[in-house]
Amino acid sequence: MGATYLGGSVMVIWNAEDKQRIKEGIRKKYAQVASTPEGSFRYPTGRAGLEGLHYDRRAISALPSEVTAFYCGVGNPFALGPIHQGEAVLDAGCGGGVDTLLAAMMVGPEGIAVGIDLTPEMVGRAKENLAQTALENVSFRQSSLDDMPFADASFDVVISNGAFNLVPEKARALEEIHRVLKPGGRLMMADQILTGDLPEDKRARIAKWAA
Numbered sequence: 458m459g460a461t462y463l464g465g466s467v468m469v470i471w472n473a474e475d476k477q478r479i480k481e482g483i484r485k486k487y488a489q490v491a492s493t494p495e496g497s498f499r500y501p502t503g504r505a506g507l508e509g510l511h512y513d514r515r516a517i518s519a520l521p522s523e524v525t526a527f528y529c530g531v532g533n534p535f536a537l538g539p540i541h542q543g544e545a546v547l548d549a550g551c552g553g554g555v556d557t558l559l560a561a562m563m564v565g566p567e568g569i570a571v572g573i574d575l576t577p578e579m580v581g582r583a584k585e586n587l588a589q590t591a592l593e594n595v596s597f598r599q600s601s602l603d604d605m606p607f608a609d610a611s612f613d614v615v616i617s618n619g620a621f622n623l624v625p626e627k628a629r630a631l632e633e634i635h636r637v638l639k640p641g642g643r644l645m646m647a648d649q650i651l652t653g654d655l656p657e658d659k660r661a662r663i664a665k666w667a668a
Contacts, residue, residue, distance in 0.1 A: 500529070500619065502529040503525060504525040506528055510536075512533055512535065513535075516559050516563075523586075524553075528553065528555040529553070530552075531647050531648060533647060534556065534647045535563075538643060540563040541613075542565045543568045545564070545568060545569045545570075545571075545612045546563075546612060547571050547573070547611070548570065549634065550573070550602060550618070550621065551579070551620075552579050552582075552618075552619075553579060553583055553586055554582070554586050554587060554595075557570050557571070558587065558590060560614075562592070571595070572596075572597045573598050573600040574599065574620075575600070575601050601624075602617075602633060611637045613638075613642050614642060615637070615644050617644075617647070617648065618646075620648070621648045622648050
């Protein structure tokens with residue numbers, strides 16, 4: 458069993474069937490997004506989305522337009538602090554990998570950037586996007602945020618952009634992020650939050666989880 462917490466109170470209990478339905482909904486949605494994100498979201502996408510969220514224009518211009526077309530995010534995690542040369546960065550919920558590629562440019566050849574995503578189609582898209590660049594310090598893997606295949610203290614920075622809200626086991630995902638971060642590491646996250654009350658019908662929430 459798992460739980461989502463809000464204000465110290467248990468709001469929702471997820472059983473194994475609930476979590477499987479949520480993951481299937483996410484996979485179905487993002488398998489489609491791997492082909493094109495246009496029209497799939499209400500939040501910023503593509504190069505216009507990057508510019509609207511005030512990403513570094515020089516960094517955007519360094520990526521092929523075919524790559525930036527696959528950007529979709531709710532904010533700019535890089536606005537929360539600097540990424541330094543030589544650091545190891547994990548992009549948790551990397552989608553098409555645009556943020557991962559930007560992080561790779563920031564850390565330079567002495568650093569690394571790793572992207573993980575739950576959906577195999579999105580990981581495939583991220584690898585295709587990587588192949589359109591000359592970057593050699595990037596890798597992508599399929600993984601959930603609540604069970605990551607990395608050793609303790611592997612990364613200086615974890616970034617995430619609009620992915621954490623999709624995770625049913627948020628407390629577990631935070632534990633995993635803390636585990637893989639080095640002492641003094643940073644979590645730089647942009648995401649959506651709910652204002653107001655949750656709908657009472659749990660099944661309806663599950664059905665609309667990745668809508």
